[in-house]
Amino acid sequence: MWRRLGRALWALALIAATAGVARAQDVLTISGSVTTWVDGVAVSGAVVSVVGTSLAATTDADGRYTLQVPVAVRGERLQLKVDGLGLPPKFVDVETDSPTVTADVTLTLAFSQEITVGSRVARDESEKAVPVDIITRSQIAASGYTETAQVIASLAPSLNFPRPTITDGTDTVRPATLRGLGPDQVLVLINGKRRHQSALVHLNNSIGRGSTGVDLNAIPLAAIDHIEVLRDGAAAQYGSDAIAGVINLVLAGGVTRPSVTANVGLSTGSFAGNRCTSDGLSCVVGDDIGFSDGGLADVAGSWGIAAGKGSVTVAAEYRHHNRTNRASSDPRDQIVQGDGGSNGVGQPNHRWGDPDTRDVLTFVNASLPLDPSQTHFLYAFGGFSQRAANSAGFFRRAIDARTWPQIYPSGFLPVIEPTVIDASATVGAHGARGRWTYDISGQYGRNSFAFDVDDSLNVSLGPASTKTTFDAGTLSLDQFVANAGVGRALRVKGFTGPLNVAFGAEYRHENYEIRAGEPDSYRDGGVPNQFGGPGAIGAQVFPGFRPTNEVTASRDNAAAYVDVEGDLRRWLRLGAAARTEHYSDFGGTLDGKITARLQPVRSFIVRSSVSSGFRAPSLAQSYFSSTATNFLNLGQGLVPVESLTLPVDSAPAQVLGAVALKPEQSRHVTGGVVITPMTPLEITVDYYRIAIDDRIVLSGNFTAAPIAALLAPFGANSARFFTNAIDTRTDGVDVTSSYRLALGTGDLLLLAGYNHSTTDIVGSVATPPQLEAYSSVLFDRIERRRIECAQPHNNLRLGGYWATARFGVDVHALRYGAFCSFTLNPADDQEYAAKWLTDVQGSYRVGPYRFAIGAQNLFDVFPDRNSTVNSFNGIQTFPSHSPFGMNGRTIYARIGRVF
Numbered sequence: 001m002w003r004r005l006g007r008a009l010w011a012l013a014l015i016a017a018t019a020g021v022a023r024a025q026d027v028l029t030i031s032g033s034v035t036t037w038v039d040g041v042a043v044s045g046a047v048v049s050v051v052g053t054s055l056a057a058t059t060d061a062d063g064r065y066t067l068q069v070p071v072a073v074r075g076e077r078l079q080l081k082v083d084g085l086g087l088p089p090k091f092v093d094v095e096t097d098s099p100t101v102t103a104d105v106t107l108t109l110a111f112s113q114e115i116t117v118g119s120r121v122a123r124d125e126s127e128k129a130v131p132v133d134i135i136t137r138s139q140i141a142a143s144g145y146t147e148t149a150q151v152i153a154s155l156a157p158s159l160n161f162p163r164p165t166i167t168d169g170t171d172t173v174r175p176a177t178l179r180g181l182g183p184d185q186v187l188v189l190i191n192g193k194r195r196h197q198s199a200l201v202h203l204n205n206s207i208g209r210g211s212t213g214v215d216l217n218a219i220p221l222a223a224i225d226h227i228e229v230l231r232d233g234a235a236a237q238y239g240s241d242a243i244a245g246v247i248n249l250v251l252a253g254g255v256t257r258p259s260v261t262a263n264v265g266l267s268t269g270s271f272a273g274n275r276c277t278s279d280g281l282s283c284v285v286g287d288d289i290g291f292s293d294g295g296l297a298d299v300a301g302s303w304g305i306a307a308g309k310g311s312v313t314v315a316a317e318y319r320h321h322n323r324t325n326r327a328s329s330d331p332r333d334q335i336v337q338g339d340g341g342s343n344g345v346g347q348p349n350h351r352w353g354d355p356d357t358r359d360v361l362t363f364v365n366a367s368l369p370l371d372p373s374q375t376h377f378l379y380a381f382g383g384f385s386q387r388a389a390n391s392a393g394f395f396r397r398a399i400d401a402r403t404w405p406q407i408y409p410s411g412f413l414p415v416i417e418p419t420v421i422d423a424s425a426t427v428g429a430h431g432a433r434g435r436w437t438y439d440i441s442g443q444y445g446r447n448s449f450a451f452d453v454d455d456s457l458n459v460s461l462g463p464a465s466t467k468t469t470f471d472a473g474t475l476s477l478d479q480f481v482a483n484a485g486v487g488r489a490l491r492v493k494g495f496t497g498p499l500n501v502a503f504g505a506e507y508r509h510e511n512y513e514i515r516a517g518e519p520d521s522y523r524d525g526g527v528p529n530q531f532g533g534p535g536a537i538g539a540q541v542f543p544g545f546r547p548t549n550e551v552t553a554s555r556d557n558a559a560a561y562v563d564v565e566g567d568l569r570r571w572l573r574l575g576a577a578a579r580t581e582h583y584s585d586f587g588g589t590l591d592g593k594i595t596a597r598l599q600p601v602r603s604f605i606v607r608s609s610v611s612s613g614f615r616a617p618s619l620a621q622s623y624f625s626s627t628a629t630n631f632l633n634l635g636q637g638l639v640p641v642e643s644l645t646l647p648v649d650s651a652p653a654q655v656l657g658a659v660a661l662k663p664e665q666s667r668h669v670t671g672g673v674v675i676t677p678m679t680p681l682e683i684t685v686d687y688y689r690i691a692i693d694d695r696i697v698l699s700g701n702f703t704a705a706p707i708a709a710l711l712a713p714f715g716a717n718s719a720r721f722f723t724n725a726i727d728t729r730t731d732g733v734d735v736t737s738s739y740r741l742a743l744g745t746g747d748l749l750l751l752a753g754y755n756h757s758t759t760d761i762v763g764s765v766a767t768p769p770q771l772e773a774y775s776s777v778l779f780d781r782i783e784r785r786r787i788e789c790a791q792p793h794n795n796l797r798l799g800g801y802w803a804t805a806r807f808g809v810d811v812h813a814l815r816y817g818a819f820c821s822f823t824l825n826p827a828d829d830q831e832y833a834a835k836w837l838t839d840v841q842g843s844y845r846v847g848p849y850r851f852a853i854g855a856q857n858l859f860d861v862f863p864d865r866n867s868t869v870n871s872f873n874g875i876q877t878f879p880s881h882s883p884f885g886m887n888g889r890t891i892y893a894r895i896g897r898v899f
Contacts, residue, residue, distance in 0.1 A: 028069040028096055032104040034059050034082055043107060046084040051091070051136050051226070055679065055740075069096075070680060070742050079136065082107065091225065097805070129575060129595035129607045130670060131686045131734060133753075135227040137252075142801060142810040144841050144854045144892060146263055146298045146319055148224065149176045149216040152247065154814060154839070156229050157755040157795035158734060163354060163885035164206040168542055169449060171355045171391035172418050173200045173215050175208030178244040179231070179732060180757040180791050181690070183213025184618060187234065187242035190219070190249045191365070191381055193426050193483075194239065196445030199475035199512070200420075201620040203645060203698065205822060207791060207881050209783075210698025210722060212477075212618050215447065216247075218385040218422040222261070222300035223315035223363035225252040231686065231734055233668025235613035236577040236593035239506070239559060243613045243666045243690065251365040251381055255311045256304035258899045265892030267294035267324055269860040273877065274328035278340030280873025285865075286328070294324040294354060294887055310368035310377070317361045323390070324353035326862075326886045328877045334411060335398045345397075345410050350875050353886065355391035376431035382443075387420040393541030401529040402536045406463035414456035414541035422447045439504075440484045448476040451517070453539040458520055460535035462527035473517035473545030477619070480509045492566065499566035506561075511554040512619035514626075517544025522627075534712070543627045551647075553623045556584040557616075565595070573597040581614065585622075586663050589614040605674035607686075613666035617696050621722045622661060623647055643701050644716035652710070653721045656702065657768020657778070662724055667691045672734075683737040694724040697787075700780035707774050725765055725779045728787065732757035746804040753797040759788055782822045785829075792817030792834070792883050808843040810854075816883045821870055832864040832879055852894040860889040 034043045042063025049056035050069060057065040069078065080092045082105045094103050135155050145151045153161035153176070161176045175183040183202070188195040198215045202208045227249055234242040268291065275286030300317035327348035334343040363383035370376040396403040398411045428441025451472035461467060485504030492499040516522070521544025522537070529535045538544060558581070565575035575595040582588035593611035600606075625647050646653035648661055672686030701718040708717040735754040740747065767778040796815035802808065814837045821830040841854030863882040868874060878886040 027099075028078075029100045030067040030069060030078075030080070030094060030096075030103055031065065031100070032102050034063045034065065034084060034105045034107065036107055043084040046082055046107075048105075049081050049083075051079040051081050051134065070740060070747070079138075080105070129573060129597035130230065130232040130609050131607075131672060131684060131736075133229040133231065133736065135229070137225055138801075139799075140221060140224065140227070142808070142841060143812070144810075144839060144852075144856055144894075146221065146296065146300075146317075147217045148219050148221055148249070149174070151221065152176075152216070152227060152229065154812065155753070155797060155799070157753045157797045158231055158245075158732075158757070159229070160207065160791050160795075160883050162207050162881050162883050163887070164204075165352055165354070165391070165880045166393060167202075167204040167206045167880070168391075168393075168416060169200045169418055169451070170202045170204060170206045170208075171416075172357070172387065172389040172420060173198050173449070174217075175202055175206065175211065175213050176216055177208060177791065178229075178247070179688070179690070179755070180730060180759050180793075181244040181692075182211040183208040184211040184241060185243040185615065185692075186213075187238055187246045188214040188216065188249070189238065189246060190424075191251055191426070192248060193441065193443055194479075194481055194508075195249075196424065196447060196479040197477060197618070198420075198422075199447045199449045199477040199620070201475075201618075201624050203626070203643075205880070207786070209786060210621070210696070212620050215420070215422060217359070218361065218387070218420075218447075219249055219383065220300060220315055220317035220361040220363055220385075222302045222317050223251050223313075223365065223383070225250050231688070232609055232670050233611040233613050233666065233690065234593070235615075235666070236579045236591040236611055237561070237563060239579065240581060240589075240591075240614045240616060243615060243664070243668070243692065251313070251363065252302060252304070252315065253311060253313050253365050253367060254304050255306045256302070256313070258301065258303035259896060260299070260301040260899075261894060261896035263296060263298040263892055263894045265294070265296035265298075265890050266292060267887045267890045268292045269888040271326060271862055271877065271888060272865075274865075274871065274874035276328075276331040276868070276874035278331050278333065280331055281868065283868040283871065283874035289328070291324070291326070291888065293322060294890065295322040296320070296890075296892065307366065307368055309374065310366065312364065312366040315363045315365075317359070319357070319359040319361070321354065321357045321359075323351060323356045324887050325351050326877050326888075327352035328871075328874050330395065330397075330873065330875050332397065332873055333399060335405075335409070337399065343410075348875065349395040349411065349413060351392035351413065352876050352878075352880070355389045357390075358388045359385060361385040370429070370431070375433075376429065378427075378429055379441075380425070380427045382425035383423070385420075385422045388417070389420070390415055390417050392416075396540060401531055401533060402459055402540055404457060404459065404463040404530060407457055407465070407468070412455055412457075414539075415454050416542050417452045417454050419450045419452070420448070421450075436486055436488045438484070438486045442482045443480070445479045446476065448474055450474040451542055451544070453521065453542050453544075456540045458523070458525060458537070458539055459529050460523075460527050460537050461520065461525035462535075463530075465525075467520050470521035470539040470544060471518045472521045472539055472542050473549075474513075474515045475620075476513045476515070478511040482507045495566045495568055496570050497567040499564060501562075501564050503562040504560070506557075506559045508557040508559075509554065510557075510619055511552070512623060513552045514545055514549050514624070516547045516550050522546045538627065545626055549625045551623045551625075553619050555619065558582050571599050583616050583663075586616045589663065603676045606672075607674065608671040609669070611668045613664075613668060615664040615666070615696075617661040617663065617722070621696055625650065627716045643718040643720055644711050645698075646719055646721040648721055648723070652719065655710075655770060656707070656719060656721070656774075656776075657770040658721045658723065661696060661722060662694055664695055664724075665693045680740045681737070682739075684735065686734045688730075688732050688734070690730040691728075692730075693727045695726050695728050696722060697725050697779065697783065699723050699725065699778050700776075700783050702771065702774065702776040704774040704776050707776065723778065726761045726787070727763050728759050729762050730757060730759045743802065746802050746807075749801040751797070751799040751801075754794070756794040758793050761787060781824050781826075785820055786822055789820035789831075790822060790881055792819050794834075795883075806845050808841075808845075808852075810839075810841040810843075812839040813837075814839065814884070819879075819881070819883065821866075821879065822881075823870065828867070828869045830864070830867055830870055830879075832882070835861050835863060835884070837861050837884055848898045850894075850896045852896075854892055854894075856890040856892070857884070857888060862886055862888060
């Protein structure tokens with residue numbers, strides 16, 4: 001392991017060796033004043049900090065401050081964050097091309113980055129009673145990634161964002177998880193407002209199976225100023241779903257010059273393929289397979305335009321990412337029996353990797369004053385995105401009963417071509433009246449997922465059919481939210497500082513819809529297959545939604561909250577929050593949270609929180625139904641299974657023992673320390689425990705022969721439904737550290753983050769008597785392993801950023817922990833070892849241009865190989881739930897210009 005670590009950090013050592021000896025006297029002095037916009041009154045006690053560091057200063061009685069930055073980063077920019085009690089924080093970019101800089105700041109009530117998760121009091125992150133990670137704009141640019149979720153996963157070790165393949169719609173909208181929990185157990189905000197989820201429910205053999213989540217990649221990176229990751233339960237503050245934590249995407253705002261960035265990239269390298277016997281039962285490592293695929297073309301830009309005394313920021317992006325393929329050859333007979341290895345079918349005939357995607361994204365963020373004194377503002381933000389994708393299923397051989405040689409003489413590879421449309425809009429007013437602040441807003445979000453199937457057929461229509469393209473139906477989810485909140489700082493006897501009080505209310509309406517596909521995508525044409533058996537029903541790879549699957553379901557939710565926080569003593573801050581919610585379909589809940597922050601000395605902080613949470617079943621979990629192809633290891637290797645997903649209130653589900661869903665209940669405890677042994681160094685350590693009762697999961701696939709006979713009329717041979725099957729306990733530790741020092745003429749920032757997390761199923765999982773009669777298990781071993789060990793138990797992120805006036809070098813070492821296979825038979829179990837990946841980037845600036853070249857996964861590291869029994873005849877070389885995918889090395893180049 002240490003040899004791999006040394007290789008991963010070679011570039012950091014090179015930086016340190018060539019940069020020269022640090023000179024403590026090389027400092028940048030930033031000074032100025034902080035006043036209010038309305039009357040120019042000095043703001044005393046405001047905290048002015050350098051974003052991404054622990055450097056901070058507090059304004060004096062005249063509102064003045066002075067910051068000593070350890071080195072002058074000439075030609076670069078620093079970002080200051082200014083927090084004034086009772087006023088929204090403000091972010092200011094500072095040019096640092098001289099040893100001394102004056103930065104005067106006026107605080108207004110403009111809606112611009114004023115939401116900081118974890119507390120409704122504006123303070124530096126290290127001063128909060130709960131852990132919050134800040135991913136800055138410069139870190140986003142240095143990562144080299146073009147997808148929002150990828151950026152977060154590369155920098156925040158608690159987030160997992162795998163790259164599943166052959167999982168139907170999940171190939172296109174991938175699940176992101178926090179602290180090893182489900183995609184629907186993390187709340188996503190934009191500018192502090194709840195983001196709607198995707199209409200897609202993850203059904204197949206992937207992480208997050210049985211859940212819905214937010215499509216983070218529908219938000220362009222060009223629109224984001226910074227990202228806040230709250231690693232704490234927050235249902236009492238922001239609403240249900242915030243069990244694992246909160247991700248808040250803060251949009252860029254203000255008047256800025258237009259900028260454009262173009263990225264091109266390519267995955268290139270090689271991997272050893274499998275060489276197998278024609279029956280696929282015995283495989284060895286074969287010859288190297290070279291690859292040069294996954295071509296990326298990405299163009300993005302933004303412009304902050306003045307609108308009177310306000311601003312409108314527009315961001316747009318086009319991203320074109322070609323498929324990757326890490327499949328090995330299919331050794332089996334293809335066209336006639338006995339032709340394995342000599343059949344003329346091009347190899348590999350499967351696709352095992354990323355799909356083709358084409359994304360068009362745009363976002364707008366506006367803030368306009370409503371009065372000359374700028375105490376009241378109108379704000380609006382929203383966006384639109386469209387993603388067109390092409391992902392493959394299993395190859396149907398010509399001798400397979402699921403094809404007609406008359407239509408596809410050499411077999412065929414069916415593909416799903418979804419179109420995902422996402423739209424949102426938020427409008428609100430924010431301001432102050434007297435000593436009270438207020439925020440009133442309304443928002444609407446919609447996500448639709450249309451399934452189109454191509455290069456396919458419906459076997460039951462017979463060999464004379466010319467139908468190879470199908471409209472398989474559409475999923476859609478709508479959400480409307482209206483909320484209002486007020487707050488003020490009060491002087492309360494017994495408190496050494498103001499007590500911040502906030503309270504408000506929220507109304508939410510959700511609507512979920514399934515629209516049936518065209519009849520040929522699901523109907524039984526009545527023609528036997530080529531061997532005389534019953535012809536497979538519906539479009540191969542994804543049978544269309546039937547009229548019996550169609551549903552339109554909605555519900556309402558009303559909530560109210562109160563949140564108080566203040567300094568009982570100068571060294572002790574306490575906070576409490578309570579929130580009540582009532583769902584029209586699942587009743588009500590009352591959740592609470594208590595936080596405490598103890599600072600006995602300036603360099604040492606103890607912080608903790610205790611909270612409860614509540615998550616109602618999503619509408620998709622309550623009403624979704626479909627037939628889909630699953631790929632399961634049922635004890636004799638991986639085989640495709642046609643599985644019917646049943647709503648819990650349907651007659652077939654109730655025959656199998658399904659009962660009505662109920663909400664999840666959770667408890668979250670966090671405790672940690674913040675240590676600052678010296679000004680440039682900060683270390684945080686936080687322990688957490690998350691207990692979830694009645695956790696909603698998708699059951700195992702019931703494959704017993706009597707059940708298959710019952711489901712045959714539906715074109716399926718197994719069934720599953722959603723159920724409150726398990727209770728889980730998640731324990732973990734997060735460690736972060738940052739250190740900044742001067743090296744020669746540059747500035748070196750070192751960052752580290754570590755997450756250790758384990759989830760265990762506690763108690764027994766009761767199987768309904770109806771299933772026991774069929775020798776089936778409600779929550780089988782496959783699903784238990786998916787919950788308990790399929791995601792890494794530990795992740796480590798190490799980063800170094802070194803910059804001078806013109807040059808920059810960025811190095812990241814990413815360690816992904818070990819994970820396990822989804823297997824029913826213990827003899828087939830695999831544990832995939834931990835891996836180190838290294839990302840590097842070098843940049844150069846000249847005039848308004850910035851050039852960068854880099855590599856992700858520089859050393860072309862792959863996950864461990866699948867064993868023969870887990871590789872579907874040796875075709876699936878690597879595990880599809882690998883936390884870093886299986887693309888290997890990607891090289892890229894980027895050019896940007898500020899006009």
